Amino acid sequence: MEFSPIVDAICEICPGSVLKQTDHHGTHEITVAAESFYEVMETLHGDEKCAFDMLTDIVGIDRLPRTPRFDLLYILLSSRDFTRLIVRLETDEGQDVPSVSSIWHSANWGEREVFDLLGIKFSNHPDLRRILTWENFEGHPLRKDFPLLGKDYDKPFDPTTIEDYC
């Protein structure tokens, strides 16, 4: 797939949204500004030239001590001719990202996982709660300032402390 018509289509609908374009070992990547993120994703899903109908994955990366702190990557796939596109969004601590779960249903659990492990909140998500850790888990494990062994690793674990939250 040629990516320049897609980037042109996006720039037509939301001018100034594509900040950067790169190529990672054969996969095209575009960096998108936070303000027009949702429109760009809608275009990528709905527009004739693009038709990226599957959101393969959402990757969250903690870049402490850089500001903005987090990188969010959305890996998209078009089933028409099987090409991939990566959309990168840079976001900071405390900023809410618009949820794309109304566009692709696979974002529902993908965003919950990013919220659980990194603490990035998504607005308009139908059910944003922890998915892999338990409900009253303190902290977000994949952040760089969270220790690998967690809290209280040298004491034996007492399951009654989390009994009501599993």
Place this chain on the structure above:
Amino acid sequence: MGLENQLVGDNVLVTSLTKLVNWGRSNSVWPCTFGLACCALEMIASTLANFDISRFGSEVFRPSPRQSDLIIIAGTLSKKMSVMVKRIYDQMADPKWVIAMGACASCGGIFQSYAVVQGVDQIIPVDVYIPGCPPRPEAVLAGLMKVQEKIRTEKLDQRPDFKSGML
């Protein structure tokens, strides 16, 4: 043997109550299905045709803890699941035994992280540990035989359930 045989003949067996009860218990240990991760596949392999755990008395793997004697914790115990393990162990009726199968259940295995309990013996008392990642089905059978050996050498009055008056 000895005097009893001369008195009553060959069709009478004399033994102690402990030995009789232990013989019955050790030869029909029914495990509870509790496969958590990869070790569960080797546990299933040990129940099926090639390795056949039922020739050792474990004929059926009961899904309900109320009907089983033995629980084989096969796999990594995450902290979220530890609540369920404690609940299921408490639901089992006495006498009950526990096998920790695999490296993860024995000591946390290769997963030393914020989400894994480093050994199921932090939650429930364990009788036999089977090392391996995952242990071969023959190792599972050897572990079962160790439990059977342990049952055979138990004294009834030293079991915790004896004190409640039930045998």
Place this chain on the structure above:
Amino acid sequence: MTERKTITLNMGPHHPATHGVLRVILELDGETIVNATPHIGYLHRGIEKICENRNYQQIIPLTDRLDYAAASANNIGYCLTVEKLMGIEAPKRAQYLRVIMAELARIMGHHLWLGTHALDIGAMTVIFYAFRDREMIMDINEEISGYRLTPSFIRIGGVAQDATDEFIKKVRDFVKWFPKALEGYHTLLTKNKIWTTRTMNIGVISAEEALNYGLTGPSLRGSGVAYDVRKAFPYSSYNDFDFKIPIGENGDIYDRYLVRMEEFKQSIDIIGQAIENLPAGPVHTDNPWVANPTLPEVQNDISALIRRFMIHAKGTPVPKGELYSAVEGAKGELGFYLVGNGNEHPYRLKIRSSCFYLASALPRLLVGHMVADAVAIIGSIDVVLGEIDR
């Protein structure tokens, strides 16, 4: 006036089917499911966090334990990602051996699916035959790597060691035997009246919805989308082999069953082609950063000894860069997003697990069916919790 209320039924994390520790909370109106909420995380081991603290070779056994039913395919995915980032390529013989191990793993994973799915629906005989064949593959695994279930045989830059004659003989024997076993499974299930009644027109999902929910693998192909990573983004010499991608029509359980049964046949064909045309040559690249020096070299040459320590204890540095690369695991697209930052540990390794998105589609698949169908549907999408929870 009677009021109609729903009952909440908990299919708890401890249940007799081997799908692992999946919990589904069902709301029932009589026998019909009105709402279904899956809860996961009961096998969350923090693998992604552990990977940030291990060197690249130490992560290989961790990846084995993701989809533990079909372990070799995960290894390949991870090693290919690291190799692409480092810019090295495994030699041809190693690529063919990788294909053989991956397809054997796919057959192993599908055997587990077949046995447990049939067991859940009530056909208890199938699991005995399925595990008889699985034991043969585990013998092959043990022959080549020493492990039955989680071989960890693939290395960065190639494979751990060369194929022995015994391995080639065992693979050839398996290729000759397996079509008869496959015929046996078809006789037991495919035209069985009970099987077809329990699986046809149940758990139907259309192609657009399946793509929207992120399904991949046999569950997506059962709905009619011809997406297979081996054909769409070829890797590891899959272009050299002649195989088809089976596709279903209706997207129900029966179509997913037929797709997987056909995949058995295609996989054994690929293994047959690979073992007959196995090229000669080395099984590991000679890039000094990853090539393990052999024992005679280590015993006689000080620089080889130093290199051995560096590779195993310190690790191999991987250049800065980011990369997404995927392979076709037994359950679907298994992808790895690797962020390397020049030293021996990954900065971030994200595992795109196919079963995660399969489980997320459960609310859509279960609603409207009866409780007994819930077990059949969960069996048909074939989830392995190690991959979901990582």
